Amino acid sequence: MALSGFSPAAPPIFSGEGYHIWVVKMRTYLQAFDLWKVVNSVIEPAPLRANPTVAQIRQHVDERTKRHKAMSCIQNCVSVVIFTRIMACETPKQAWDRLKEEFQGTERTRQQQLLNLRKDFENLKMKEEKTVKQYSDRIMAVVNSIKLLGEQFNEARIVEKVFSTLLERYEAKISSLETQET
Template identity: 65%
Template sequence: MNTYLQVHDLWNVVDNNTEPALLRANPTMAQIRQHNEECAKKHKAMACLQNDGSDVIFTRIMACDSPKQAWKKLKEEFMGSDKTRQQQLINFRRDFENLKMRELETIKQYPDKIMAIVNNIRLIGDDLSDSRVVEKVITTLSENFE
């Protein structure tokens, strides 16, 4: 959704929640058109947030007054609170550290399993370097792949 709003030049409205500046005295037609477009962005962003989800999502954000408020509610709903995300991060990091290749796993299955955990860690917002991931794969391969 973030990318979708960025593509349509609406992310700044969601992120900053700013109102466009008032028109100066004796504005030109171009300035009036530009001002009207800027005023409409807030409503376009709300429409994107409300229409691109399911009915359940719509009912959760329909009472929100601004795109920023709706985004915050959606983020909380789908990503959880900071405390929840922190606990998820701890769990994913533990899974990552404890992961070892099983004897019956193929060389394709094991990195896929690692990348699933790494992607979850990155989705939460924590950075896990590529070099650390490669190191994990190399150090935890089973003996027959050494």
């Protein structure tokens, strides 16, 4: 059942920081208005056939309008500085791709970022002065950065990392947890 009167809050304005988070929020925002497919496509709506019905005319107008709505959403959800970088784009796909190229980088850059984050994850160890909560928050920050770059991450691997790198003073608690699982 559709929610009547649903109006999601506008996503934050992208000013050049936190691109990966803005992308997730923006994609969801565009999906809420059935505009995401338009951003991912370069295909124009097919021209109307001869003697179209009123319903076909409405459908055609709606499909053409979606492109402008998507472009408006993208343009209005970036700061003035960022807008100047996409203002010459003709389609929402061009604007989206330009932002992606500039702020996410090339595929090679993304792969390098993933490699660095995986290395950070593997090298994480709990420090004596940190709490378990602080340590797990640090682990999750790295994992979330990896996920934002499109990489899947196994939850069991995270738990294994926490258990295997906690300080010795937590060994008894880990052992009791492991005993309870079996």
